[in-house]
Amino acid sequence: MSRSSQRIIAAGIGVIFLIAGMMKVLDPAAFAVDILNYRILPWTGAVALALYLPWVEIFCGAALVLHRGYRGALCIAAGLFAMFIGAYGSTRPRGLDVACGCFGHGAHRGYWPLLIGDGLLLAATLWLLKAEFRPLSPVIRAGREERAG
Amino acid sequence: MSLAIRQCLTILLLAVIPAIGTGVWHPKRPSWQSDEVTVAVARSWGASALWVDARADADFENGHIPGALPLNEERWDDLLPGVVDAWDPGRKIVVYCSSLSCQTSRDVARRLREEVSLPNVFVLQGGWEAWEAAQK
Secondary structure: OOHHHHHHHHHHHHHHHHHHHHHHHHOHHHHHHHHHHOOOOOHHHHHHHHHHHHHHHHHHHHHHHHOOOHHHHHHHHHHHHHHHHHHHHOOOOOOOOOOOOOOOOOOOOOHHHHHHHHHHHHHHHHHHHHHHHOOOOHHHHHHHHHHHO | OHHHHHHHHHHHHHOHHHHHHHHHHOOOOOOOOOOEEOHHHHHHOHHHEEEEEOOOHHHHHHOOOOOOEEOOOOOHHHHHHHHHHHOOOOOEEEEEOOOOOOOHHHHHHHHHHHOOOOOOEEEEOOHHHHHHHHHO
């Protein structure tokens, strides 16, 4: 797949992060409650994460959209998707029925649709990462070295 | 690879700055103090605890904590006066819903704090299920 298609997909993922982060920043107290409902962190941990995570999403989303700090943003995006899948996936086996809190307080899209959706986003992010770290062909590398002098 | 790590760290560190600002100045910043109480703690408050049942009317009619007043979001305007009348400054309000994962007790507790400006509003950890389990 071409570079431009990769950028479009990355920008799409970036926009999702930007929207998700902004929705959470609007009401961090409600987001802290959503995190607490996962019953993984104590209240202070939930508060710290509610204050911090939305901004990580916003910066990560902006980096993906603007293609600045791109590789780092892809790594963070993959980590966030994996973390969310692990946390949300563990709720049903533990007998919990929680709102995911992905796009603000009370957002509830159903267990499997959410996990499948995030699984697809994680797969897309990993694919972008793989493409980014793929070794350059000798021709391209030689061209870059030549331009770099 | 080292470039990616540097970029990761930059993004993660940059996010700390507005996060601190959010924690200090955001009008809807969460309190660091937890508002959850266990059944044992709430019961130890005795008569100074004002129990508020945030579940639907049908659930309330099927059974509730003795002395609890109903207050759900469906009939907020009808039920709120009863809670406000029963409250006095020395009492602690303990809101509960059905179980550990229910959300309504938190929503009702929040509205009591923000819209009615009531202090000392707590959420019962585990809700009605925890109360019933504590009776066995």
